[in-house]
Every structure is written in structure tokens, then in C-alpha cells.
Amino acid sequence: MINKVFSAKQLDDKDPLRHVVSQFALPPDTIYLDGNSLGPLPKAAEERARDVVTNQWGKDLIKSWNCHDWIRLPQKVGDKIGALIGAEAGQVVSCDSISINLFKVLSAALNMQPDKKVIATTRDNFPTDIYMVQGLLTLLGDDYSIRYIDEGDIEGQLSDDIAVLMLTQVNFRSGFKLNMETITRQAQKLGILTLWDLAHSAGAFPVELDKCNVDFAVGCTYKYLNGGPGAPAFVYVAQRHQQQYRQPLSGWMGHQSPFAFTPDYEADDSVSQNLCGTPGILSMSVLDAALSVFDDISLKAIDEKSKKLQAFFAAEGKRAGLCDYMDIVSPPIENRGSQVALSHPEAYAICQAWIAKGVIADFRAPNILRIGFAPLYLSFEDIEVAVSKLADIMQKKTYEKAEFQRKQHVT
Amino acid sequence: MINKVFSAKQLDDKDPLRHVVSQFALPPDTIYLDGNSLGPLPKAAEERARDVVTNQWGKDLIKSWNCHDWIRLPQKVGDKIGALIGAEAGQVVSCDSISINLFKVLSAALNMQPDKKVIATTRDNFPTDIYMVQGLLTLLGDDYSIRYIDEGDIEGQLSDDIAVLMLTQVNFRSGFKLNMETITRQAQKLGILTLWDLAHSAGAFPVELDKCNVDFAVGCTYKYLNGGPGAPAFVYVAQRHQQQYRQPLSGWMGHQSPFAFTPDYEADDSVSQNLCGTPGILSMSVLDAALSVFDDISLKAIDEKSKKLQAFFAAEGKRAGLCDYMDIVSPPIENRGSQVALSHPEAYAICQAWIAKGVIADFRAPNILRIGFAPLYLSFEDIEVAVSKLADIMQKKTYEKAEFQRKQHVT
Numbered sequence: 001m002i003n004k005v006f007s008a009k010q011l012d013d014k015d016p017l018r019h020v021v022s023q024f025a026l027p028p029d030t031i032y033l034d035g036n037s038l039g040p041l042p043k044a045a046e047e048r049a050r051d052v053v054t055n056q057w058g059k060d061l062i063k064s065w066n067c068h069d070w071i072r073l074p075q076k077v078g079d080k081i082g083a084l085i086g087a088e089a090g091q092v093v094s095c096d097s098i099s100i101n102l103f104k105v106l107s108a109a110l111n112m113q114p115d116k117k118v119i120a121t122t123r124d125n126f127p128t129d130i131y132m133v134q135g136l137l138t139l140l141g142d143d144y145s146i147r148y149i150d151e152g153d154i155e156g157q158l159s160d161d162i163a164v165l166m167l168t169q170v171n172f173r174s175g176f177k178l179n180m181e182t183i184t185r186q187a188q189k190l191g192i193l194t195l196w197d198l199a200h201s202a203g204a205f206p207v208e209l210d211k212c213n214v215d216f217a218v219g220c221t222y223k224y225l226n227g228g229p230g231a232p233a234f235v236y237v238a239q240r241h242q243q244q245y246r247q248p249l250s251g252w253m254g255h256q257s258p259f260a261f262t263p264d265y266e267a268d269d270s271v272s273q274n275l276c277g278t279p280g281i282l283s284m285s286v287l288d289a290a291l292s293v294f295d296d297i298s299l300k301a302i303d304e305k306s307k308k309l310q311a312f313f314a315a316e317g318k319r320a321g322l323c324d325y326m327d328i329v330s331p332p333i334e335n336r337g338s339q340v341a342l343s344h345p346e347a348y349a350i351c352q353a354w355i356a357k358g359v360i361a362d363f364r365a366p367n368i369l370r371i372g373f374a375p376l377y378l379s380f381e382d383i384e385v386a387v388s389k390l391a392d393i394m395q396k397k398t399y400e401k402a403e404f405q406r407k408q409h410v411t
Numbered sequence: 412m413i414n415k416v417f418s419a420k421q422l423d424d425k426d427p428l429r430h431v432v433s434q435f436a437l438p439p440d441t442i443y444l445d446g447n448s449l450g451p452l453p454k455a456a457e458e459r460a461r462d463v464v465t466n467q468w469g470k471d472l473i474k475s476w477n478c479h480d481w482i483r484l485p486q487k488v489g490d491k492i493g494a495l496i497g498a499e500a501g502q503v504v505s506c507d508s509i510s511i512n513l514f515k516v517l518s519a520a521l522n523m524q525p526d527k528k529v530i531a532t533t534r535d536n537f538p539t540d541i542y543m544v545q546g547l548l549t550l551l552g553d554d555y556s557i558r559y560i561d562e563g564d565i566e567g568q569l570s571d572d573i574a575v576l577m578l579t580q581v582n583f584r585s586g587f588k589l590n591m592e593t594i595t596r597q598a599q600k601l602g603i604l605t606l607w608d609l610a611h612s613a614g615a616f617p618v619e620l621d622k623c624n625v626d627f628a629v630g631c632t633y634k635y636l637n638g639g640p641g642a643p644a645f646v647y648v649a650q651r652h653q654q655q656y657r658q659p660l661s662g663w664m665g666h667q668s669p670f671a672f673t674p675d676y677e678a679d680d681s682v683s684q685n686l687c688g689t690p691g692i693l694s695m696s697v698l699d700a701a702l703s704v705f706d707d708i709s710l711k712a713i714d715e716k717s718k719k720l721q722a723f724f725a726a727e728g729k730r731a732g733l734c735d736y737m738d739i740v741s742p743p744i745e746n747r748g749s750q751v752a753l754s755h756p757e758a759y760a761i762c763q764a765w766i767a768k769g770v771i772a773d774f775r776a777p778n779i780l781r782i783g784f785a786p787l788y789l790s791f792e793d794i795e796v797a798v799s800k801l802a803d804i805m806q807k808k809t810y811e812k813a814e815f816q817r818k819q820h821v822t
Contacts, residue, residue, distance in 0.1 A: 277508020
């Protein structure tokens with residue numbers, strides 16, 4: 001038995017973010033370790049949902065496009081997200097899904113690299129990222145190809161025939177976190193454009209897109225940004241590329257003057273060109289309000305608390321003997337995002353047994369129990385209780401007794 | 412002065428749809444003639460918005476993908492829409508925007524026509540439809556082209572080198588309604604695939620996709636289907652094409668087994684292949700509930716009332732002398748959708764003056780006052796009052812006195 005250096009209570013008492021939890025509508029008797037999949041409901045988002053439906057849509061109807069400035073919401077929300085990922089205003093817009101935004105950026109980036117025909121990415125990237133490249137290649141023909149590189153040594157595998165390097169900063173399964181700054185620098189030395197997927201980064205720790213001189217980025221808002229299930233995604237186009245940037249999903253909202261109804265498409269020379277169809281106002285309004293949770297909080301403070309929560313989880317797990325049952329398959333804390341992956345052949349059943357005890361984490365095939373640490377609403381006591389329940393499940397092997405139906409879950 | 416045959420009250424009394432208005436949360440003292448742009452709020456949608464946010468997201472969190480069957484919502488909503496546009500189950504799915512769905516279908520249709528390189532459409536199609544073709548062509552290269560045909564004689568301009576004929580059934584400006592059945596038949600005789608945009612059709616009158624043997628269709632849900640601002644769109648792929656259909660926005664939700672996380676994309680052989688990223692659950696849930704308004708109502712009854720409302724509007728307008736001031740630029744009632752367009756050089760100012768008197772219609776550049784007739788919540792008395800207010804504005808020329816700032820409006 002390892003003694004505790006600090007108790008959960010002591011750690012909670014000195015946690016500068018301990019009051020933030022009051023901004024969330026969390027269910028009772030639940031410890032939520034799945035905010036890296038779907039963030040919980042911020043109270044401000046709940047209130048805004050009511051307002052945008054009942055008052056804006058219900059009472060002001062079509063006039064709301066002007067009187068509630070719905071028409072500028074994608075840019076407004078984009079700039080709010082930009083502030084959380086190190087992007088000056090005018091470089092981020094909220095729209096569509098990560099998948100669709102990847103298609104836009106990949107097309108535009110290839111267009112900027114007429115002499116290069118290779119998109120490089122990691123084999124262990126999130127499936128939809130790879131699938132979108134494969135879909136784009138069916139349109140572009142055999143001159144173009146995808147090249148898989150190993151995430152363990154990306155810089156060593158770069159070469160100057162690569163047009164675009166598409167990477168997800170944090171591996172969705174293991175939590176392995178890539179060094180955005182050094183990889184971007186090395187890529188750009190070879191004339192490669194960089195496209196970063198921030199699905200597991202935005203809202204979890206400081207991201208410095210401008211400082212790292214990143215070319216393009218995309219991300220979702222329903223994980224650490226708590227925007228709601230299937231909330232609109234975002235796209236970042238560095239200011240220096242906006243004049244040249246041309247993406248092919250050229251819907252009317254990306255036109256430089258959407259309401260002029262000109263016969264031919266004239267692309268807007270800004271990040272707004274990524275808008276395509278009419279924006280989803282209800283969900284984007286909810287996202288807008290959800291982002292207000294971050295108003296007075298630094299990503300640095302969030303990152304610091306995340307590391308403490310993870311260290312506490314590791315210490316508690318060790319103390320409870322979890323290492324006898326499960327392996328940690330995540331890299332060390334300094335090389336990972338705000339999540340930990342444990343492996344066990346019965347990870348699915350264990351995850352279900354843990355959920356039955358009020359601790360929600362998630363399962364990733366084939367054998368991963370994935371645990372997300374969202375510092376805005378998790379306490380050290382939550383971690384203590386969660387570990388204790390997991391240890392109990394493992395010691396008593398209760399997961400073997402239950403029958404769990406295998407169903408689908410969404411990351 | 413022309414005498415009334417029936418008074419508004421008499422017509423309202425015998426209107427079989429007169430009770431449906433109680434299902435909507437309409438603001439007081441407003442006559443809403445803009446449901447062809449943004450349908451008003453159904454009470455069921457308001458209630459569902461609360462439930463999906465507060466209970467499903469708020470309390471059940473990530474578990475809702477299963478326990479509230481979020482994962483099947485796009486198909487469930489798709490089938491509900493299908494029932495309103497003459498499509499048997501399994502052929503419609505709800506996702507993304509019209510613009511993005513056009514891109515998917517156009518790509519897939521061209522892929523099915525390897526020997527043809529022409530997309531035909533009308534010059535007066537809604538701009539985003541044309542823009543999306545132009546965007547796709549930038550990816551496909553110079554072999555492919557767009558050909559503009561006149562909406563007045565489509566069948567006479569078809570030729571067998573056309574791969575896809577993309578038409579919007581109802582002209583967004585004039586309301587001119589194309590004959591889906593005869594045009595589709597003539598196109599198919601020439602080996603042309605048909606793609607119909609139902610933006611101003613779905614929910615407005617009976618559409619018979621299966622009966623007309625249509626190949627593909629897309630549509631939005633925020634107009635006559637009352638799904639909310641920027642609500643998810645839909646796409647129809649006829650059953651006979653689904654096996655062969657391959658669209659390039661190949662995100663994980665269109666994979667035949669999204670959660671298997673296979674290394675390479677394997678397209679689902681159903682209309683669900685059109686799903687790309689994670690669906691927007693909040694807005695799609697609201698749409699799902701909004702569609703319940705149609706549960707016990709036939710499109711035939713809606714169409715009949717629309718024609719009566721339009722005839723009453725014409726008669727009242729004539730009686731009030733509106734013809735002295737404005738021209739009707741819509742085709743006769745049997746050749747148009749559920750809207751009427753009036754032209755006047757000061758249409759914008761007139762529209763604003765009408766809005767100031769509580770009657771909301773919309774303006775379409777350069778000189779169109781566009782009036783939508785949505786029979787679910789409009790009464791004949793509404794029309795009577797609206798015409799009387801418009802006549803007053805025209806007679807007193809009050810629109811000249813007001814200062815109206817030109818702003819953007821969304822169709």
C-alpha cells in the first residue's frame with residue numbers, strides 16, 4: 001500500500017478551477033470521464049437553447065438573421081474558438097463537421113501545391129481523417145496518393161514530394177501527443193503544408209496555431225469544448241494563405257457576397273469561404289453559449305489541473321493495485337493529451353461494469369478502456385471514487401458476471 | 412370594387428386545416444408570409460429542444476447515442492421526410508446542407524456515367540446549386556462542363572451527352588413549378604440521370620419521387636417542413652441506384668460499419684452512405700419533432716388549401732386595386748409552387764413597410780416582393796388583413812417616407 005502525499009480533499013481545496021463545475025448541469029451520482037467523447041451540458045448552453053428556440057426562432061422568426069445577427073454567428077463563434085487555440089481573430093470559422101472541413105482544406109492545400117501529389121498521414125490517425133483523403137483521391141485520380149508514416153518518428157519520414165501533412169495532434173486511442181511546433185517547422189522546411197486535426201486538443205490544453213506557424217487546422221467542438229452532440233466543427237486558415245485559398249465546396253455562404261446572387265461563384269478571400277450551406281443556427285448558438293465557460297479561465301490552468309488529475313489517477317491506481325489487472329498503454333504524461341488508455345482483453349465489459357457503478361468512461365476496440373480528464377468539472381475526489389470502484393470491479397471480477405450487449409458508441 | 416364570393420370567415424370556417432395553427436408557437440399580431448424562407452416554431456419542436464438538451468444530453472450524456480437512439484436519427488428523420496415526398500422507406504437520410512448534398516450526389520451521378528461529362532441546369536436555378544457544380548468542376552478538370560438550359564422548355568433542350576440534369580422543382584424567385592414527371596421521363600429516355608432540388612417543394616405540396624422514377628433528390632427542412640434555422644437537409648437516392656452509388660465525402664458515418672474502425676473506407680450500400688461526419692443531434696431532434704405536425708395531414712389537403720389561399724389573395728388584391736401598383740411575375744397558379752412574386756422598383760422598401768405593419772414577407776433582388784403561402788398556419792383572414800395593409804401602404808405610399816437599411820436576408 002502506497003501512502004497518499006495529498007488527500008483528494010486537500011487537492012480539491014487548493015484547486016483554482018474547483019468552482020467551474022457549478023457552470024455545468026451534471027447528473028447526480030455520476031463521475032464523467034468521457035468528456036473527451038461528449039462534453040457535458042453547460043448551464044449557459046441550456047439557457048441559450050431555450051432562448052434561440054423560443055424567442056429568436058419562435059418570436060422573431062426570419063428577422064433573427066439580422067436582429068440576432070445569426071448571419072455572423074459562424075465568424076463570431078470561430079473567433080471565440082480561435083482564442084482557445086492560439087489563433088488571432090479572422091482565421092477560424094465554425095461550420096459543418098471535421099470530415100467535411102478536412103475535405104475542403106485538403107482540396108485547397110493540394111491546389112496550392114501544383115507540383116506535389118502526396119498527402120501524408122499516420123496509419124493510426126482517426127479513421128474519418130483517412131477516409132476523407134481516400135474519398136478525395138477518388139475524384140482527383142491516380143496522380144495523387146496517400147502515404148502512411150509512423151507516428152513515432154514523423155520528422156524522419158518527411159520528404160519534399162509531400163504536398164500536405166495531415167496529423168491529429170492527440171491520438172484518439174492512446175492519447176499520444178505530437179509536437180506541433182517541431183513537426184510543423186520541419187515540414188515547412190521541405191515545402192510541406194501542415195493540416196492539424198485538433199479534435200482531442202481544443203479546450204484540453206494550450207494550442208498555439210499562430211505561434212507554431214501552422215497552415216491549416218480543423219477540430220470538433222463536442223468534446224472538450226462542450227458544444228453538444230454533433231455540434232458544428234471549425235476550420236482554421238492562416239491569414240497568409242487566405243488570399244490564395246480556394247476550396248471546392250463552394251456553397252453560397254462562402255461567396256464574397258452571398259445575397260448578391262451573382263451568376264457565378266466568387267470566393268470570399270477570407271476563412272469565411274469555408275462556409276458552404278446555411279449554417280445550423282440552433283446548434284451553433286448552443287455552442288456559442290457553451291464557450292462562455294472558458295471566459296475567465298486559461299488553457300494553462302486547465303492543462304495544469306489535467307496533469308494533476310492524471311498523476312493522482314496513476315497514484316491512486318497504483319495504491320489500489322490496478323496495475324495487477326490492466327496495462328497503461330498511453331505514453332508518459334508529458335507526451336500525451338488529457339486522456340489515459342488502459343488495456344484489458346475484457347475492456348468492454350469492464351467499461352460497462354464501471355458505468356453501472358456511475359463512472360462513465362469509454363471503450364475503444366479491441367481492448368482499450370479510455371479515460372478522459374476534463375478539468376472544468378472533475379474533482380480529485382471524483383478520481384478517488386472512480387479508481388476505488390474500478391479496483392473493486394477488478395478485484396471481484398464483477399464484469400465477468402454481467403451480460404453486456406455490445407453496442408455502438410461515438411467518439 | 413369586386414364583390415367577395417365567400418368572406419374570409421366563411422372560408423376559414425370550412426377549412427379542414429384550420430386547427431393545425433394551434434400546433435405552432437406564433438407571435439401575436441404577426442401574419443407570417445415567409446414560411447417559404449424559415450418556417451415558424453412548432454410547439455412539439457420547442458418541447459423536444461428542451462428534452463434533447465436538458466434530459467438527453469444533460470442527464471444521459473454519451474449513453475444517449477444508444478438509449479435515445481441518436482445513432483439512427485438520420486435514417487429515422489429521413490424516412491419521415493420520405494413519407495412526405497413520395498419515397499418508400501430506406502431512400503432518404505437527413506444530413507448536412509443542400510449544398511453539400513448536391514456535391515455528393517453530383518459526384519456519384521457522374522461516376523455512374525463514365526462516358527458523359529455534362530451537368531445541365533437552368534441559369535435561374537438557386538445560386539448555391541450552380542455554385543456547387545462550379546466547385547465540383549474545379550476538381551474534375553476541363554473534360555467536364557456545366558450547360559445552362561432555359562426553364563421554359565427543358566425537354567426541348569435535353570440531349571444524350573448530358574450526364575446529370577439538376578433542377579430545382581420550384582423557382583425560388585418566381586415560384587415557377589416544373590413538371591417532375593414528364594421532365595424525368597424525357598431525361599431518362601436520353602440516358603440522363605435526374606437530380607431534383609426540393610427546397611421549395613417538400614412540405615408544400617405532394618411530391619412523388621418514386622412514382623416519377625426520380626433518380627436523386629435533395630432538399631432543405633427549414634422552409635415548409637419547419638425544422639428550424641439551418642436545420643439539417645436531406646438526400647434521396649432511389650433504391651435501384653444504392654448498390655452502385657459512391658459519393659466522395661466519405662466520412663466515417665457513411666462507412667458500412669463506422670465503429671469497426673477499419674483501415675480503409677468501405678462504403679455503406681444504402682442511402683446512409685451520405686452521412687459523413689457526426690450528425691448534429693440537437694438540430695436533427697428538433698427537426699424530428701417538427702415533422703410530427705404532418706402526422707395526420709395529407710399533402711393533398713395542404714396543396715388544396717394553398718391554392719385557395721393564393722386565389723383568395725389574388726381576388727382580394729384585385730378588389731383592393733393592388734394591380735394598379737404592382738405586377739404579378741409568377742406564372743398561373745397551376746404552374747407554380749406555394750408562393751407568389753410581385754414586382755415593384757421599390758419592393759425592398761414596400762416589404763419593410765409591410766413588416767412594420769406586422770406582415771412578414773420577403774424581398775428578392777432586384778425588385779421582387781415574395782409571398783409564401785404556408786397552409787398549416789395561415790388563415791384566410793390573415794390574407795385579408797395582409798392585403799388590406801399592403802393596399803394601404805401602396806395607396807398612401809408610406810414606404811417612400813420610411814428609411815430602411817438594406818440588410819441581408821436568407822432564403
